[in-house]
Amino acid sequence: AQSTRIAVTPGDGIGPEVVAEAVRCLETLRAKHGLDLEWTRFPWPSHAWHEEHGESMPADALAQLQKYDAILLGALGDPGPMDDPDRYLLPDSISLAPLLDMRKGFDQWVCERPARLLPGARQYLADERAKDIDMLVIRENSEGEYVSQGGRLRKGTPDEVATQMEVFTRKATDRIIRYGFEQARNRAADRVKEGRTRTFRTLDGRTCESQVCLITKRNALRYWGDMYTEAFDEISKEYPDVATHHELVDAACMKFVQSPWAFDVVVASNLQGDILTDLAAVLSGGMGVAPSCNLNPTDPDMPSMFEPTHGSAPDIAGQGLADPTAMLFTAARMLEWLGRKDPAIAAAGKELFDAVAADLAENSGRRRGTREIGSAICERLSQ
Amino acid sequence: AQSTRIAVTPGDGIGPEVVAEAVRCLETLRAKHGLDLEWTRFPWPSHAWHEEHGESMPADALAQLQKYDAILLGALGDPGPMDDPDRYLLPDSISLAPLLDMRKGFDQWVCERPARLLPGARQYLADERAKDIDMLVIRENSEGEYVSQGGRLRKGTPDEVATQMEVFTRKATDRIIRYGFEQARNRAADRVKEGRTRTFRTLDGRTCESQVCLITKRNALRYWGDMYTEAFDEISKEYPDVATHHELVDAACMKFVQSPWAFDVVVASNLQGDILTDLAAVLSGGMGVAPSCNLNPTDPDMPSMFEPTHGSAPDIAGQGLADPTAMLFTAARMLEWLGRKDPAIAAAGKELFDAVAADLAENSGRRRGTREIGSAICERLSQ
Ligand SMILES: CC(C)[C@H](C(=O)O)[C@@H](O)C(=O)O
Ligand SMILES: CC(C)[C@H](C(=O)O)[C@@H](O)C(=O)O
Numbered sequence: 001a002q003s004t005r006i007a008v009t010p011g012d013g014i015g016p017e018v019v020a021e022a023v024r025c026l027e028t029l030r031a032k033h034g035l036d037l038e039w040t041r042f043p044w045p046s047h048a049w050h051e052e053h054g055e056s057m058p059a060d061a062l063a064q065l066q067k068y069d070a071i072l073l074g075a076l077g078d079p080g081p082m083d084d085p086d087r088y089l090l091p092d093s094i095s096l097a098p099l100l101d102m103r104k105g106f107d108q109w110v111c112e113r114p115a116r117l118l119p120g121a122r123q124y125l126a127d128e129r130a131k132d133i134d135m136l137v138i139r140e141n142s143e144g145e146y147v148s149q150g151g152r153l154r155k156g157t158p159d160e161v162a163t164q165m166e167v168f169t170r171k172a173t174d175r176i177i178r179y180g181f182e183q184a185r186n187r188a189a190d191r192v193k194e195g196r197t198r199t200f201r202t203l204d205g206r207t208c209e210s211q212v213c214l215i216t217k218r219n220a221l222r223y224w225g226d227m228y229t230e231a232f233d234e235i236s237k238e239y240p241d242v243a244t245h246h247e248l249v250d251a252a253c254m255k256f257v258q259s260p261w262a263f264d265v266v267v268a269s270n271l272q273g274d275i276l277t278d279l280a281a282v283l284s285g286g287m288g289v290a291p292s293c294n295l296n297p298t299d300p301d302m303p304s305m306f307e308p309t310h311g312s313a314p315d316i317a318g319q320g321l322a323d324p325t326a327m328l329f330t331a332a333r334m335l336e337w338l339g340r341k342d343p344a345i346a347a348a349g350k351e352l353f354d355a356v357a358a359d360l361a362e363n364s365g366r367r368r369g370t371r372e373i374g375s376a377i378c379e380r381l382s383q
Numbered sequence: 384a385q386s387t388r389i390a391v392t393p394g395d396g397i398g399p400e401v402v403a404e405a406v407r408c409l410e411t412l413r414a415k416h417g418l419d420l421e422w423t424r425f426p427w428p429s430h431a432w433h434e435e436h437g438e439s440m441p442a443d444a445l446a447q448l449q450k451y452d453a454i455l456l457g458a459l460g461d462p463g464p465m466d467d468p469d470r471y472l473l474p475d476s477i478s479l480a481p482l483l484d485m486r487k488g489f490d491q492w493v494c495e496r497p498a499r500l501l502p503g504a505r506q507y508l509a510d511e512r513a514k515d516i517d518m519l520v521i522r523e524n525s526e527g528e529y530v531s532q533g534g535r536l537r538k539g540t541p542d543e544v545a546t547q548m549e550v551f552t553r554k555a556t557d558r559i560i561r562y563g564f565e566q567a568r569n570r571a572a573d574r575v576k577e578g579r580t581r582t583f584r585t586l587d588g589r590t591c592e593s594q595v596c597l598i599t600k601r602n603a604l605r606y607w608g609d610m611y612t613e614a615f616d617e618i619s620k621e622y623p624d625v626a627t628h629h630e631l632v633d634a635a636c637m638k639f640v641q642s643p644w645a646f647d648v649v650v651a652s653n654l655q656g657d658i659l660t661d662l663a664a665v666l667s668g669g670m671g672v673a674p675s676c677n678l679n680p681t682d683p684d685m686p687s688m689f690e691p692t693h694g695s696a697p698d699i700a701g702q703g704l705a706d707p708t709a710m711l712f713t714a715a716r717m718l719e720w721l722g723r724k725d726p727a728i729a730a731a732g733k734e735l736f737d738a739v740a741a742d743l744a745e746n747s748g749r750r751r752g753t754r755e756i757g758s759a760i761c762e763r764l765s766q
Contacts (some may be wrong), residue, residue: 092602092631099706100603124640126509150606160553166533170543217654219475220483223533224545248475250661253636257507257665271600275658278633282640349547 004338004345006039012095013045013312014322015074020073021089021324021374025355028381029335029348039344046095047078060106070334071102071305074327075312087267099307106302108294109172110179112202113277113309115260115332118357120364121209121285125257129200130283132261136183138189138282139273141294142175144168144224146270168269169223173231179240180267180298184210185262188241200243200264208243212236215268215276217249219277224269232267253279260284274284276310281309289360291330293337299356306334319371328356328377355380387721387728389422390451390686395429395478396695397705397753398457403456403619404707404757405696405714411764412470412731420728423451429478430461445488453717454485454688456549457710458695460645482690488522489685491677492555493562494522496641496660496692497716501740503747504668508640513666513681515644520663522656523559524677527607531652551607556614560597562680563650564622567593570647571624583626584621584645591626595619598651598659600632615650636662643667664692671706672743674713676720689717703752711739711760738763 008023010016023039030037042064046056058064065071077095102108103323117123117133124130150164188210191197200211214232229246236244248254249272256263256276260283268276281290287310296302308326316322332353339346359377370377389619391406393399406422424526425447425568441447460478481728485491500506500516507513520620533547571593574580583594597615601608612629619627630638632655639659643666651659664673669739670693679685691709699705722729742760 010640044608062494096602124509139422146603148603148605152606152610155610156613158553158557160551160610162551162606162610164549164551165549170541174541217657220529220531220657221547222531222652223535223547227538227543227545230539238638250657251661253658254665254670257640258669271603274600274603274633275636279496279636279662281408282637286641286745287637367563374468 002027003036003038004061004070004342005068006037006338007042007065007071008039008072009044009065009071009098011076011099011312012078013075013314013317014075015312016043016045017317017320017322017326017370018308018327019072019074021370021377022327024374024378025328025331025352025381028378029352032381033185033344033348035348036342037155039072044098045078046076046098050094051163056094057357061098062101065102065303066106066301070303070332070338073099073102073305073307075308075310078314080106087250092154100129100146102295102305105261106305107142107299108293108296108302108305109140109142109175109275110293110297111141112183112293112295113137113139113280113290115277115280117284118289118360119361120362121289123285124282129259129261133284135260135263135266135280136190137266137268137273137277138176138180138183139277140172140270141273142270143172144270145233163337166221167219167229168225170227170231171227173224174235175266175298176265177212177228177232177235179321180212180265181242183233184242185239185267187304193226198264201244202243206243208241210241211243211264213245213247213252213263215247215249215266215272217247217272226268249275252276256280256283277309287311287326289326289329291326291333293330293333304334304337306330306337319372320326322370324374325356325360328352328374332356352379379380385585386419386421387453387722387725388451389420389424390424390448390454392425392427392448392454392481393457394427394459394695395461396697396700397418397694398459399426399428399709400673400700400703400705400753401691401707402455402457402573402632404753404760405710406712407757407761408620408735408764411761415764416727416731418727418731419725422455427481428461430520433477439477440484444481445484445752448485448686449489449684451686453721454686455714455717456482456485456688456690457690458693460534461693461697483529485688486677487733489679489688490525490682491679491685491688492525492558492679493525493676493678494524494656495566495676495678496522496663496673498667499659500667501672501743501744503743506628507665508643512642512644513746516667518643518646518649518663519570520649520651520656520660521559521566522651522660523555523562523653524656525653526555527653531638532585542712549607551610553610556607556611557683560611560615560618560650561621563595563597564618564625567595567625567648568622570650580700581647583628585626589626591624592623594626594647595622596628596646596649598630598632598635598649600655602631611652611654632658635659639663639666646671648762660692667750670694670709672709672712674709674716676713676716678720687717687720689713689720694740703754705753707757708739708743711735711757715739734764
């Protein structure tokens with residue numbers, strides 16, 4: 001069998017620094033367990049690349065990356081110093097384009113962002129029950145508000161009209177909703193294995209061990225809101241063991257703050273999912289710990305892409321100050337995903353997750369450098 | 384001069400109960416100060432009205448309401464019991480339509496939602512600095528994501544495509560941004576009067592006493608994102624005394640949780656404003672205290688509409704349990720708005736605000752009924 005191959009794209013800002021720690025951890029696990037794992041580095045800092053070649057990635061970037069089983073991405077975005085408008089050379093819309101290009105090019109139609117408030121993570125909410133936050137936000141990642149259709153009529157004049165089209169297909173709607181229900185089942189099964197259970201009530205009063213909450217804004221964005229709701233109601237019949245729930249996106253933001261521990265799986269559109277995952281991330285400890293998984297669960301020839309939710313943080317780049325925790329959780333998720341084909345790799349993913357979680361719990365609030373945190377975790381893995 | 388006339392539309396669920404308390408307070412203030420204030424009640428419960436007439440409001444509702452200087456709305460939305468799908472008679476898209484109809488019909492192009500964490504209000508954030516939350520979210524209320532353009536192709540089939548068009552005009556963009564800057568100046572002036580100041584830094588390092596933060600999602604929704612940004616950069620030059628700031632909507636949600644006290648005025652599109660105002664409301668005490676003002680600041684023939692941000696809460700309707708605090712803050716805002724023409728009314732608005740705030744501070748966390756709270760505040764006003 002062929003070994004499992006990872007494309008490592010460090011990107012901009014703190015990306016290279018946190019990716020370096022992820023690679024050290026991967027190397028430690030590879031050596032320890034004799035994992036059949038390889039990786040290749042693609043140093044395409046978007047700013048430098050753009051200055052030299054006028055593009056944000058090489059023209060054949062996707063073709064190069066497609067040969068890999070997964071992509072581990074550091075961070076993108078290097079606008080130049082924000083406080084000097086004259087040096088604002090590369091807008092986000094260019095430097096972040098590779099993210100959207102990969103999601104689209106590899107049809108990574110699921111963006112999965114787990115949110116658990118782990119011991120040691122920063123807690124922003126006053127309520128102690130925040131410790132029970134354990135949700136999985138599933139974002140539709142292939143269409144919707146992100147199709148980039150639209151334009152600017154009479155651009156730059158007082159009579160300008162800018163349009164932006166949202167396009168939703170029933171096919172993509174069905175598959176993301178079905179994926180949500182499957183994940184709800186998987187999570188319930190995992191909880192049973194770990195000896196924990198959670199209880200959710202259905203509308204007709206039965207109790208279930210998992211729940212899917214569908215987010216829309218159907219009272220204002222009616223067309224796709226209604227289609228989403230119909231698809232959800234239909235597919236939910238195939239999952240009588242999973243409780244269902246609807247929230248409008250504005251109410252959902254409010255409930256994320258008021259009682260985030262009540263959510264299990266949350267399914268949302270591309271933009272609404274973007275918003276809700278940032279909110280879920282901060283409620284479960286902030287950008288410093290949040291992984292983001294862009295998955296293509298259906299086509300084995302398409303690599304999935306794993307990135308921390310945080311950005312490139314140009315203000316602290318190159319100083320060894322960035323916290324690699326989110327990057328390491330991201331690498332752990334990637335191994336678990338790749339482990340679908342190779343149980344040893346799945347086990348290594350679990351091991352990495354546990355090591356990062358243990359390090360977080362023991363060092364809560366301590367100020368440590370990028371390398372110090374990476375070393376502590378590598379050491380833990382070597383034991 | 385003609386007296387100031389208010390159309391009172393109690394609406395559904397808890398609407399009539401909380402509106403009753405607002406009317407008692409208005410009556411108390413009218414009698415006490417001899418205010419030249421009149422009101423008329425329009426009992427159009429959307430559910431009942433719809434069953435009887437097949438509409439959510441009378442056909443000439445807007446024509447009736449237009450004769451008033453302001454509309455004080457309780458709450459809309461009466462879906463029937465949510466736990467019995469067979470009785471799910473009236474979807475939100477119908478029962479809430481009057482809200483959108485009024486905003487559109489009266490060109491209430493500003494939705495203004497102040498968020499201050501007042502003493503006694505519930506605090507969801509762990510950080511003590513949450514006490515300093517004092518922002519004004521200004522939502523574009525006339526176009527954008529809410530134009531209701533789009534449709535469903537091949538509806539109900541596996542090949543369905545649902546579209547939703549977002550339409551933004553430079554004219555509406557300019558006016559909402561300019562309104563934001565004006566409010567920033569007003570707020571700074573008010574703070575000076577009250578002997579408080581706040582300091583914000585501009586990108587080039589100067590300090591200002593107010594700030595406007597523009598929200599977009601320009602890295603993904605490019606067309607209007609760019610137009611908004613260009614308009615903002617241009618208009619900001621007219622306000623060198625106001626510091627400017629940009630945030631992407633996802634990052635803004637995160638920063639609302641991490642450091643909401645850092646915001647002053649926030650300007651956002653219709654949908655992004657909808658999301659951010661719910662979030663701002665919960666961070667500043669929750670739905671129980673949040674007013675929403677739908678304003679037409681330009682056309683004196685068009686009434687503005689004032690509603691609490693909360694919904695109709697059908698689960699507790701008719702039981703005298705609803706907290707009228709948000710409704711009373713809303714009424715106070717309305718009086719302040721109407722007071723632009725009549726200083727005595729403006730003063731009464733301030734008096735009502737102070738009475739409600741004092742009641743909140745003294746009764747924090749106590750369980751009281753709708754009428755009990757209303758009576759306590761009326762009594763305070765009579766003193
Ligand atoms: C960088 C940006 C285009 C991206 C998105 O909006 O999807 C980011 O916010 C994310 O959540 O991954
Ligand atoms: C009821 C609904 C249509 C409305 C909106 O989305 O504007 C509400 O959420 C609000 O914020 O006033």
